Amino acid sequence: MSKRALDIVAGKAPEAILETASYLGDEMALVERSRILEVLQLCKDDPELDFRMLTDLTVVDWLGTDPRFEVVYLLYSLQHKHRLRLKVAVPEDDPVIDSATSLWMAANWAEREAWDLYGIKFRGHPDLRRILMYDEFVGHPLRKDYPQNGRQPLLRRPDATPTDDETTRLLETSHDRRVE
Amino acid sequence: MATKSSIAETLAQTYDAKGRQAGEIALSPSMQAFADLAERLPTDEVIVNMGPSHPAMHGTVRVVLRIDGETITDADVQVGYLHRGFEKECESSAWQQIFPYVDRLNYVSPMLNNTGFAMAVEKLLGIGSQVPERAEYIRVIAGELARVADHLTCVTASLAELGGLTAFFYGNRAREHIWELLEDLSGARLTHSYARIGGVAWDLTADFEDKTKDKVAKVRGFISDIRKLVERNRIFLDRMEGIGAISADDAISYGMTGPCLRATGVDYDVRRAHPYSVYDHFDFDVVVADGGDNLARYLVRMEEMEQSLQIVEQALVQIPPGAVIIDDPIIALPSKREVYNSIEGMIAHFKLIMDGIRVPPGEAYAYTEGGNGELGFYVVSDGTGRPYKCRCRPPSFYTTAAMRQLIVGANIADVVPIFGSLNMIGGECDR
Amino acid sequence: MANETTPNGTPPGPTHTLGMGLPARAEFKPPQAPNLTADPVAGAETVTLNIDGEDVSVRPGTNVLEAAKLVGKDICHFCYHTGLSIAASCRQCLVQIEKMPKLQPSCQVAVRDGMVVHTNSDEVLTARRSLLEFTLKNHPIDCPICDKAGECTLQRHYMDHDHQPTRVDVAKIRKAKHKDIGREIVLDAERCILCSRCVRFCEEVPGTSELTMTFRGDHQEIDIHPGHRLDNPYSLNTVDVCPVGALTDKDFRFAIRTWQLSKTDTTCQGCGTGCAVELHTRHEQAYRVVPREDAEVNGHWMCDEGRRTYKSLDPSKRIMHATVDGEQVELQDAVTAAAEALTGKKVAVVFSATATNEANLAFAELADVLDAERFVLGRPMGPGDDILRDTDKNANSAGAHAAAGDVSKHEGELALELAGRAYEAVIILDGTGELSEVSVGGLRGIASVCLADHETSLASACKIVLPAASWAEILGSTTNRQGRLRMLQPAFRAEGDRTHRADLVRSLLMALGGRKVPTARERTAALAEEHGHRELLARSQQQPTAHPTLLRWAHTRG
Numbered sequence A: 001m002s003k004r005a006l007d008i009v010a011g012k013a014p015e016a017i018l019e020t021a022s023y024l025g026d027e028m029a030l031v032e033r034s035r036i037l038e039v040l041q042l043c044k045d046d047p048e049l050d051f052r053m054l055t056d057l058t059v060v061d062w063l064g065t066d067p068r069f070e071v072v073y074l075l076y077s078l079q080h081k082h083r084l085r086l087k088v089a090v091p092e093d094d095p096v097i098d099s100a101t102s103l104w105m106a107a108n109w110a111e112r113e114a115w116d117l118y119g120i121k122f123r124g125h126p127d128l129r130r131i132l133m134y135d136e137f138v139g140h141p142l143r144k145d146y147p148q149n150g151r152q153p154l155l156r157r158p159d160a161t162p163t164d165d166e167t168t169r170l171l172e173t174s175h176d177r178r179v180e
Numbered sequence B: 001m002a003t004k005s006s007i008a009e010t011l012a013q014t015y016d017a018k019g020r021q022a023g024e025i026a027l028s029p030s031m032q033a034f035a036d037l038a039e040r041l042p043t044d045e046v047i048v049n050m051g052p053s054h055p056a057m058h059g060t061v062r063v064v065l066r067i068d069g070e071t072i073t074d075a076d077v078q079v080g081y082l083h084r085g086f087e088k089e090c091e092s093s094a095w096q097q098i099f100p101y102v103d104r105l106n107y108v109s110p111m112l113n114n115t116g117f118a119m120a121v122e123k124l125l126g127i128g129s130q131v132p133e134r135a136e137y138i139r140v141i142a143g144e145l146a147r148v149a150d151h152l153t154c155v156t157a158s159l160a161e162l163g164g165l166t167a168f169f170y171g172n173r174a175r176e177h178i179w180e181l182l183e184d185l186s187g188a189r190l191t192h193s194y195a196r197i198g199g200v201a202w203d204l205t206a207d208f209e210d211k212t213k214d215k216v217a218k219v220r221g222f223i224s225d226i227r228k229l230v231e232r233n234r235i236f237l238d239r240m241e242g243i244g245a246i247s248a249d250d251a252i253s254y255g256m257t258g259p260c261l262r263a264t265g266v267d268y269d270v271r272r273a274h275p276y277s278v279y280d281h282f283d284f285d286v287v288v289a290d291g292g293d294n295l296a297r298y299l300v301r302m303e304e305m306e307q308s309l310q311i312v313e314q315a316l317v318q319i320p321p322g323a324v325i326i327d328d329p330i331i332a333l334p335s336k337r338e339v340y341n342s343i344e345g346m347i348a349h350f351k352l353i354m355d356g357i358r359v360p361p362g363e364a365y366a367y368t369e370g371g372n373g374e375l376g377f378y379v380v381s382d383g384t385g386r387p388y389k390c391r392c393r394p395p396s397f398y399t400t401a402a403m404r405q406l407i408v409g410a411n412i413a414d415v416v417p418i419f420g421s422l423n424m425i426g427g428e429c430d431r
Numbered sequence C: 001m002a003n004e005t006t007p008n009g010t011p012p013g014p015t016h017t018l019g020m021g022l023p024a025r026a027e028f029k030p031p032q033a034p035n036l037t038a039d040p041v042a043g044a045e046t047v048t049l050n051i052d053g054e055d056v057s058v059r060p061g062t063n064v065l066e067a068a069k070l071v072g073k074d075i076c077h078f079c080y081h082t083g084l085s086i087a088a089s090c091r092q093c094l095v096q097i098e099k100m101p102k103l104q105p106s107c108q109v110a111v112r113d114g115m116v117v118h119t120n121s122d123e124v125l126t127a128r129r130s131l132l133e134f135t136l137k138n139h140p141i142d143c144p145i146c147d148k149a150g151e152c153t154l155q156r157h158y159m160d161h162d163h164q165p166t167r168v169d170v171a172k173i174r175k176a177k178h179k180d181i182g183r184e185i186v187l188d189a190e191r192c193i194l195c196s197r198c199v200r201f202c203e204e205v206p207g208t209s210e211l212t213m214t215f216r217g218d219h220q221e222i223d224i225h226p227g228h229r230l231d232n233p234y235s236l237n238t239v240d241v242c243p244v245g246a247l248t249d250k251d252f253r254f255a256i257r258t259w260q261l262s263k264t265d266t267t268c269q270g271c272g273t274g275c276a277v278e279l280h281t282r283h284e285q286a287y288r289v290v291p292r293e294d295a296e297v298n299g300h301w302m303c304d305e306g307r308r309t310y311k312s313l314d315p316s317k318r319i320m321h322a323t324v325d326g327e328q329v330e331l332q333d334a335v336t337a338a339a340e341a342l343t344g345k346k347v348a349v350v351f352s353a354t355a356t357n358e359a360n361l362a363f364a365e366l367a368d369v370l371d372a373e374r375f376v377l378g379r380p381m382g383p384g385d386d387i388l389r390d391t392d393k394n395a396n397s398a399g400a401h402a403a404a405g406d407v408s409k410h411e412g413e414l415a416l417e418l419a420g421r422a423y424e425a426v427i428i429l430d431g432t433g434e435l436s437e438v439s440v441g442g443l444r445g446i447a448s449v450c451l452a453d454h455e456t457s458l459a460s461a462c463k464i465v466l467p468a469a470s471w472a473e474i475l476g477s478t479t480n481r482q483g484r485l486r487m488l489q490p491a492f493r494a495e496g497d498r499t500h501r502a503d504l505v506r507s508l509l510m511a512l513g514g515r516k517v518p519t520a521r522e523r524t525a526a527l528a529e530e531h532g533h534r535e536l537l538a539r540s541q542q543q544p545t546a547h548p549t550l551l552r553w554a555h556t557r558g
Helices: A002-012 A033-045 A106-118 A165-173 B004-012 B029-040 B086-090 B095-103 B110-125 B133-162 B165-186 B208-230 B234-240 B248-253 B294-318 B336-341 B343-355 B395-401 B403-407 B412-422 B426-430 C064-070 C122-137 C153-162 C197-204 C237-241 C304-313 C331-342 C357-370 C397-404 C411-419 C437-443 C457-461 C501-512 C520-531 C534-541
Strands: A017-023 A026-031 A053-061 A069-076 A083-090 A096-098 A121-123 B046-050 B062-068 B071-078 B362-369 B374-381 B387-393 C047-051 C054-058 C094-097 C116-118 C185-187 C211-214 C221-224 C247-249 C262-267 C276-282 C285-291 C322-324 C327-329 C347-352 C373-377 C425-428 C447-452 C464-467 C476-479 C485-488
Touching: A002 A017, A002 A026, A002 A033, A002 A083, A017 B362, A026 A033, A026 B362, A033 A083, A033 A096, A053 A106, A053 B374, A053 B387, A069 B374, A083 A096, A106 A121, A106 B395, B062 B403, B062 B412, B071 B403, B086 B095, B086 B387, B095 B110, B095 B387, B110 B133, B110 B362, B110 B374, B110 B387, B133 B165, B133 B208, B133 B234, B133 B294, B133 B412, B165 B208, B208 B294, B234 B294, B234 B412, B294 B412, B336 B343, B343 C122, B343 C153, B395 B403, B395 B412, B395 B426, B403 B412, C047 C064, C054 C064, C064 C094, C094 C122, C122 C153, C185 C221, C197 C211, C197 C237, C237 C247, C237 C285, C262 C485, C285 C304, C322 C331, C327 C331, C331 C425, C331 C447, C331 C464, C331 C501, C347 C357, C347 C397, C347 C411, C357 C397, C357 C476, C357 C501, C357 C520, C373 C397, C373 C411, C397 C476, C411 C437, C437 C457, C447 C457, C447 C501, C476 C520, C485 C520, C485 C534, C501 C520, C520 C534
Parallel strands: A026 A083, A096 A121, C047 C116, C347 C373, C347 C425, C425 C447, C447 C464
Antiparallel strands: A017 A026, A053 A069, A069 A083, B046 B062, B062 B071, B362 B374, B374 B387, C047 C054, C094 C116, C185 C247, C211 C221, C262 C276, C276 C285, C322 C327, C322 C464, C476 C485
């Protein structure tokens, strides 16, 4: 079933689809970054495809290869009951891709999460800010070069009273300071 | 001087000559002047913060409301207070070490998470069809009991927030029955870590079937008691009917699945649409309601509980004897007798624990019907014993994304029942 | 004199011997591996054979096992080792070769044109399983207490090839357990699988032949010759070649589990040979050093002294912050104080034969700016031989002398001149050199600056101490006695104020004159490019991170 969907997509947008694959029953296609919005629009609007649900949007960080990131879209059609996995390769020095918020409202929060945890910018997103981490967080934690127990700079309210030496000493010697 | 009867008379009127609504008391002149002054005062929009430390914002969510009087003009739903770095932890744990982590995702129905993750890894390993049937049945029984617990939590907690505490206590007692059963099975009431890659950890206890039948009857009793308490209650219906309505199209666009989607009329249930495990052996209905409002979601959940209990009863009858885990020594741990008495068992145990199960490189997406909708696991393996990426597709994340649309335009008092009926589980939403 | 090049091209080293009367340095040749690698040499004769349906061309004279490695097939084996002679005693590497009636040990059979080899046929798989079963039948259930667990070849082969339950229902044979056979080694005869790698090693590499096989059949064991001890200076290599936990390192015994360790590829700092090693660490503690294969320098081996160099990385003795007159100050203040202390005075600049090339080159610039007198300091010489150990126990004598230029002054002269109050200020690149009491006494009263990474008597005698990062915390290079550039990689993050020596000297230079001075990383990149060291060049161009690989997922040992 999904194989047919993959064939239709590959047939209707041949220049945008760089590669197709089928692994363990999942159909996936590698899409060119500049044409992703076009392909997503096709997937959503075409009656034979009818991918009305964006099931998930996530990113895989292949540290050490170029392009480094892979944005993965999982699409589902309630009517035809087929699924498709679209992948877009995004390089590290230019981590920008078009936002899918105009097509599915689910993309709003999913893209905010991708920005928060991986640092991928979505062009055209109405409100691209952190969603899971706090605002003053430094870095993008799910990237492979962010250590598993990384430390963050301590935040202080400007009007807070300074701590005494004993507290400073306790703060500095507590916690697990080791970094993997 | 206003006497009791004159107040009663005034209250009984629906509209008086001046066009004022029922219950509006005629004020003394000074009070009337005060009321007129108050009406002329400008009302600014106020920004009010709800949560994250709020008894009704369970799962810790912060909603920043911009209100005009009682009406909400804008809202910002801020999640992430329970973010514990599930994916990052998975990347440095062996495959079988992830079961305790997935337990803590949707912590009110942990068995469903266990099953979902196990299925994803089994898909990557290619052993999906080799999981013994008895193990599949056990997963279904435990999973459906967990689903009942999940729906009970959602319904009774939101009833408690509405003020119906009795239903909350009934629901807790029913959940205790379920947790006792699962504690007998796995050793823990809530965080079971009972599933394994290739099956489940150990077999059912000898008296499990009898106990389950007994407790299922008791749970049914409690569910019916809750329904009787609540479904004809004026306050309940006023606060749930028509509140927080979402259209089917919007729900699909938000990626909503599960009871929230089925309450809008879309009959998408992964167990029926893409049957997995042994769900195609059971006779159960997919519960769908119309309207997409709080009441619809409530009704869907209540009826789903009944369907889940029916599945449990059917499974107990159909369950075959046999092994409960795949018989492959490089995937399943050998028995303790072998481990302590032979070097082969010792080596197998050692390497499986230390190196993890060697999953061939590749990726897979396996989806199940979780308590809140399509719970999917997208796992990527690089050939070593740990995942390269283990992504949980959290159904309540996408459900909570719709919350803003639901509460804008509603009153502050409606936020609580709307949020309660969406069943946002913090562990799953924030991971 | 120190600047003459010896005829075979090795760069000069310190010629003073501190009166130890040792012979002149032997000409160094890396140990040759007796088993040829299979890669065919361009233009030379090759032999073509077919392994599992794939054709491969190899050098004539290689064995089938090495040829199979070329096509990515790792035939399991115990007794074969690329660096040792062939015994073919374990029979684990049996393969089926067409036109030969019985299964053949692939480590022993030399390739022939047109040979067809099957490594995975049913007969071969049955043989493999049976051999493993035999090996395991008397193996003690020691995994929970065995140091080798996690990097054990027996464990790995069982999981990859056997995974059958046991058929043994009788008691296993008992042999000597935890027997002390040497200065560094403990023998557990029950775990031994009698591959004889250790026996062959002791015979072939150090040439001392202390170990032997005794008895026969089920009761056969490895043992030390009566009255002897396993005391040769390369004894710990037997622990590396042993596929199981029969021979274990006393120092590492029960210290830590191998899967908790992270490994970093770096260079031994024990002597001028600069063997390629892996440093195994966990968090801020180092646990051991093991050799890496490097055909041009150390083959597969390293000496025991080099393995103990990790002990100098004691985290409790690390200097974290700069001190002036014993009081802790901010690093920038200390640098400014040092610049003031050195300006306008007669300065002695002491290079270090244990510091990196980058540090020494930066120091050379400093010496130019200060127009100072140059000295080179290092560790005293020690015993050496013609296998691997160098008498010069400094890892970078060549680099220090190349940077310092035409200098002949060492510890003795420094001591005399300091005592004679010849200098008003002295700056020492590495506080781990050994200065006699006279020199340390001569430091009193004059301005002295030291870049030290851990507490030594020399560091405490200096007025200003700048915290330097040790060799395990930096990306850098040293030059070994063959003139090769050797790579150092960081295994720990430099905590506190600890900085690369070259970067400390850079801030000093900028405080003195403010010229454009290259950073340590830039110097490393330049050196790597000059010597054609691709790996170091790649590392120096990446962002600075300490990312040792966790052994647990690396599957590189055992």
